Amino acid sequence: MNDEQTPERYPERATIRDVAAQAGVSIGTASKALNGNGRLKQETRDKVVAAADALGFRPNAMAQSLHRAKSMTVGILSTDSFGRFTFPIVEALEERLAEHGIAIFMCNATDDPAREKQHLDQLLGKRIDGLLVTARRMDMRPPIAVPGKSMPVIYVFSQAEDPDALCLIPDDYGGAVLGVQHLVDIGRQRIAHIAGPTRFEAVTLRQQGYLDTLSKAGLKPVASHTLNGQWSELWGRDAVATLFDGKAEKPDALFCDNDQIARGATDALRELGLSVPNDVAVVGFDNWDVMALAARPPLTSVDMNLRELGRVAGDRLIAMIAGERLKGVERLNCSLVVRQSSDPSQN
Amino acid sequence: MNDEQTPERYPERATIRDVAAQAGVSIGTASKALNGNGRLKQETRDKVVAAADALGFRPNAMAQSLHRAKSMTVGILSTDSFGRFTFPIVEALEERLAEHGIAIFMCNATDDPAREKQHLDQLLGKRIDGLLVTARRMDMRPPIAVPGKSMPVIYVFSQAEDPDALCLIPDDYGGAVLGVQHLVDIGRQRIAHIAGPTRFEAVTLRQQGYLDTLSKAGLKPVASHTLNGQWSELWGRDAVATLFDGKAEKPDALFCDNDQIARGATDALRELGLSVPNDVAVVGFDNWDVMALAARPPLTSVDMNLRELGRVAGDRLIAMIAGERLKGVERLNCSLVVRQSSDPSQN
DNA sequence: TTGAAAGCGCTAACAG
DNA sequence: CTGTTAGCGCTTTCAA
Numbered sequence: 001m002n003d004e005q006t007p008e009r010y011p012e013r014a015t016i017r018d019v020a021a022q023a024g025v026s027i028g029t030a031s032k033a034l035n036g037n038g039r040l041k042q043e044t045r046d047k048v049v050a051a052a053d054a055l056g057f058r059p060n061a062m063a064q065s066l067h068r069a070k071s072m073t074v075g076i077l078s079t080d081s082f083g084r085f086t087f088p089i090v091e092a093l094e095e096r097l098a099e100h101g102i103a104i105f106m107c108n109a110t111d112d113p114a115r116e117k118q119h120l121d122q123l124l125g126k127r128i129d130g131l132l133v134t135a136r137r138m139d140m141r142p143p144i145a146v147p148g149k150s151m152p153v154i155y156v157f158s159q160a161e162d163p164d165a166l167c168l169i170p171d172d173y174g175g176a177v178l179g180v181q182h183l184v185d186i187g188r189q190r191i192a193h194i195a196g197p198t199r200f201e202a203v204t205l206r207q208q209g210y211l212d213t214l215s216k217a218g219l220k221p222v223a224s225h226t227l228n229g230q231w232s233e234l235w236g237r238d239a240v241a242t243l244f245d246g247k248a249e250k251p252d253a254l255f256c257d258n259d260q261i262a263r264g265a266t267d268a269l270r271e272l273g274l275s276v277p278n279d280v281a282v283v284g285f286d287n288w289d290v291m292a293l294a295a296r297p298p299l300t301s302v303d304m305n306l307r308e309l310g311r312v313a314g315d316r317l318i319a320m321i322a323g324e325r326l327k328g329v330e331r332l333n334c335s336l337v338v339r340q341s342s343d344p345s346q347n
Numbered sequence: 348m349n350d351e352q353t354p355e356r357y358p359e360r361a362t363i364r365d366v367a368a369q370a371g372v373s374i375g376t377a378s379k380a381l382n383g384n385g386r387l388k389q390e391t392r393d394k395v396v397a398a399a400d401a402l403g404f405r406p407n408a409m410a411q412s413l414h415r416a417k418s419m420t421v422g423i424l425s426t427d428s429f430g431r432f433t434f435p436i437v438e439a440l441e442e443r444l445a446e447h448g449i450a451i452f453m454c455n456a457t458d459d460p461a462r463e464k465q466h467l468d469q470l471l472g473k474r475i476d477g478l479l480v481t482a483r484r485m486d487m488r489p490p491i492a493v494p495g496k497s498m499p500v501i502y503v504f505s506q507a508e509d510p511d512a513l514c515l516i517p518d519d520y521g522g523a524v525l526g527v528q529h530l531v532d533i534g535r536q537r538i539a540h541i542a543g544p545t546r547f548e549a550v551t552l553r554q555q556g557y558l559d560t561l562s563k564a565g566l567k568p569v570a571s572h573t574l575n576g577q578w579s580e581l582w583g584r585d586a587v588a589t590l591f592d593g594k595a596e597k598p599d600a601l602f603c604d605n606d607q608i609a610r611g612a613t614d615a616l617r618e619l620g621l622s623v624p625n626d627v628a629v630v631g632f633d634n635w636d637v638m639a640l641a642a643r644p645p646l647t648s649v650d651m652n653l654r655e656l657g658r659v660a661g662d663r664l665i666a667m668i669a670g671e672r673l674k675g676v677e678r679l680n681c682s683l684v685v686r687q688s689s690d691p692s693q694n
Numbered sequence: 695t696t697g698a699a700a701g702c703g704c705t706a707a708c709a710g
Numbered sequence: 711c712t713g714t715t716a717g718c719g720c721t722t723t724c725a726a
Binding site: 013056058059060061062063065066071073076081082083084087090091094095098101103104105106107108110115118119121122123124125126127147148232233234260264290294 | 360403405406407408409410412413418420423428429430431434437438441442445448450451452453454455457462465466468469470471472473474494495579580581607611637641
């Protein structure tokens, strides 16, 4: 009742100097109290803390970083723009890093080397503690030119032509094995592979997984076993038209390189009067809910566990920032989500 | 030939002090030379610049910011996680801000108020110059508690219950008018509206646009004119089943609240033996290429111009950082992309 | 035209 | 236990 009007709102910015003054202690003492360092009388500590939040004090992270030579920030640089694949990765990564108090600068270079360089310069100026590079799918990319070799760099969902770099990607080969083995397990004999464009390493890896699984099961690939096309529904429909044109032995299962292809294939089969999964079982890739759940019937699909990929990327980055030296290509497990397109008992 | 081995790689970090020493000038002079400030002899300037890039000098942005009281960073905080709608916005925003040398901290709170607060604290500690808040679609959200009222805050693709805030959202009403007017223009008489869930403000706005456009054209809405359901293909199929059950007068056009609904509707119509667009024209919303282009036929759709939204958000944020005070709700124009589902002459 | 020095906000080592 | 002080790397007066 005797104090002046105490404005509820915080002052613009209180410095630790203000806090110290308010608490009637030295600025060094205030720092210790606020950071839990040094040995201080509990009373003093409380006094300082009280002053701090009376003033709405919030330490200036830039000043702290300047001193500690750790910015507690990392950059994530997308060569291609961000999209469906990058999002879950980034999201999980952000979550993991946030737990450690690390913030993320997001940069997008959209396939433009000039913008990439500009972003990198900016990030280096901000003294990021680490860098994460992503790209559209898993195509090889030239390594980022980080001066000094000192800063941790991780390529996630992308690979660089740099033997010293750490690359994190899904295990496409293993994912294909998972999907095809499932078709073998449910008793299918004539399994075809409707694939994406051959220029993707993922596509050739998946094809290898497909072939190895068949041969291990003692099955022969159907005539033109792998058809390469686009990542689209249209391609899925076209491929089915080719496979079921009546000339060759018809497949009883399709392994598709993504869910769009699988969905197109499923639609085409239905329109041909064939039942999925009774006549033909279908397995997709990506487990993209928008496609996999909307398809009729819903698609069994290989999940690349992108959130897990992001989480692991976060862990690796933290380890590298702490001084560990990691390199090479790390391939993370895929998993299979079974739905009606291969198993009528699923709902 | 007489110099020691000159290591090509940059040293870890050269400070301006090193540059000054190397150039044989004072540290203040070096600063002036590097920033183009003050009056300096061209010779000195050159000497400093040469020294700087010989040493691979890169100014420490944190140190600069500490002095200039501008961090040249902003935060973008997603209440809900990032997704299909937020991405184009963020991408365009990032592009715009990058042109001004402003970097973006990306934070995701996934509907968790505790994480939201934690992120906000972190961002305030980093002394961001502005904050951008996004959410899933355009649902109202409680305002962010930024102490001091000093920092610019923009809600994009979301609205806050805060009359002092600036909110940027697509003009849903106008978008609906655009879509429905197009159907009127091509001569349709019985236009139905297959809508999303009523809890979204966007849905009620679009319904109003639909009704107003019909009435302006002297048309009556069909019997149960607006059907509310989910944002899914399944709902589109179900709605068509209801509308074409033979009891009531059948529509000759459908205005759908998103492309998934429109696609489901189109599929159902085809399976009913009806031709799109000859028997029934279909217009969707979102212009989401994955849906709109894969549908058979490809969908005419209302585009919310999300990239433009991001760009404008960037401009507004820059203006606000420069001191302008902006508030209120700004609704940005949608546009219409015409494809075969309403116009057979499109390819 | 250049140099010296104060200070942005904070921490940590060292005295007291 | 607490205060003093020297920086972290940079910019910007103010003198010279």
